Amino acid sequence: MRRSAIIAGVACLSLALVGCSSTTNEAGSGGSDKDVQIVSWWAQGSEKAGLDALEKIFNKEKPECHFVNAAVAGGAGSQAKQKLQADLDAGNPPDSFQAHAGAELSDYISAGQIEDVSPLYDKFKLRDVFPETLIDRLTVDGKIYSIPSNIHRANVVWYNPKVLEEAGLPTDTLPDSVPAWIADMEKIKASGKIPITLGSNWTQTQLLESVLIADLGPDAYNGLWDGKTAWDSTEVTKALEDFQKIVKLAQIDSSADWEPTLDYVMNGKAAYNVMGDWAVAAFNEAKKVDGVDYKWAPVPGSKGVFDFLADSFTKPKGLKNAKCAEEWLDVIGSAAGQGEFNKIKGSIPARTDVDMSEFPAYQQAAAQDFKQDTIVASLSHGAAAPLAVSSAINDAVVKFTQGQGDDLAGFQKDLVNATKSLK
Ligand code: GAL
DSSP, X not given: OOHHHHHHHHHHHHTGGGOOOTTHHHHTSOOOTTEEEEEOSOOSHHHHHHHHHHHHHHHHHOTTSEEEEOOOOSGGGTTHHHHHHHXXXXXXXXXXXXXXXXXXXXXXXXXXXXXOOHHHHHXXXXXXXXXXXXXXXXEXXXXXXXEEOOBEEOOEEEEOHHHHHHTTOOSSOOOSSHHHHHHHHHHHHHTTSEEEEEOSHHHHHHHHHHHHHHHHOHHHHHHHXXXXXXTTSHHHHHHHHHHHHHHHHEXXXXXXXXXXXXXXXXXXXXXXXXXXXXXXXXXXXXXXXXTTTBEEEEOTTOTTEEEEEOEEEOOBTTOSOHHHHHHHHHXXXXXXXXXXXXXXXXXXXXXXXXXXXXXXXXXXXXHHHHHHSEEEEOTTTTSSSOHHHHHHHHHHHHHHHHTTTOOHHHHXXXXXXXXXXXX
């Protein structure tokens, strides 16, 4: 091994807490006028493959710019967001960074850290190619602060049909309610397999939001974010009781990111994993066959509801290379960029004019659902609530699961406190 590689490896080790990718070194290398530094959390595995596709198109279409990958590993931005916040607060922004469309952007907007990019919507002719509902979610006081690259769905269960079969369960459809699904989990447990796996805080919150959507229905779920549904109501208590039952049946590894917990389903040790549809990219990368090695369905009880989130890219104030940052945003919003990226990433294009015929079957179905389902905003992926609220909910969830899911009343009280700032 070359000495520089060894040194980089040591630096990576010491940076382990904030994540590290081989290219973070490139980001710190001083750079040239062409460099455009892009922060995301697509640092490894199937997620990096998606970013690589974007980089390839960017390099080809914008030869006057040089993509510098400043990705920070950690699913759902669990590490990237902290590092980014420190850089923004220190007045050292990247040229563009990944952020969830919706409520999570409000943190950066109110801190005055990102620019209104609505002039770019006109320049790149984006207003007519994104769904109106998405533009509405992105618009704050008439301004738009990011350009979406994709749309993901969070309320999906990925399951291993062989494990269900061994437990004597049907494999073509899942039950249509959470209680019936829990009954199936009991059967799986009795067959000697793990019913469901959970990982770090946000994966647990993602399960919680899916159960809330399924049990409350989309209207009452939406009400959780604008004060119309009380967090201390009995309907929420009922949903939390279901969540509690699942937690008690789950194998939980709070230190694991999403891919290792999905692996249990892939290798036939567990039946179910609730995960956003970036999971399909991991199955594809492992060469698993949809419908044979794995199947998927909306979380039981939430059929017809699409728990939406979108990744988007921003133009930070005080960035170094405005010209190439705009070129990057041009590629992010373009039909070619969205086509190549989303095929690999498991998501669907945010644009409505991308040809879906060459997309894998999963995304074709997701695109169809997105058109006809009721759309709700994901909590764990920044669409429903500001970062301070989702972080406080994460803390409440982990406290509950670390206490073996025993203190339901305490959990509900913590959730009430976590969401106090919402109108
Ligand atoms: C989400 C993000 C997805 C995917 C996932 C896992 O927050 O929107 O694109 O990266 O995290 O890391």
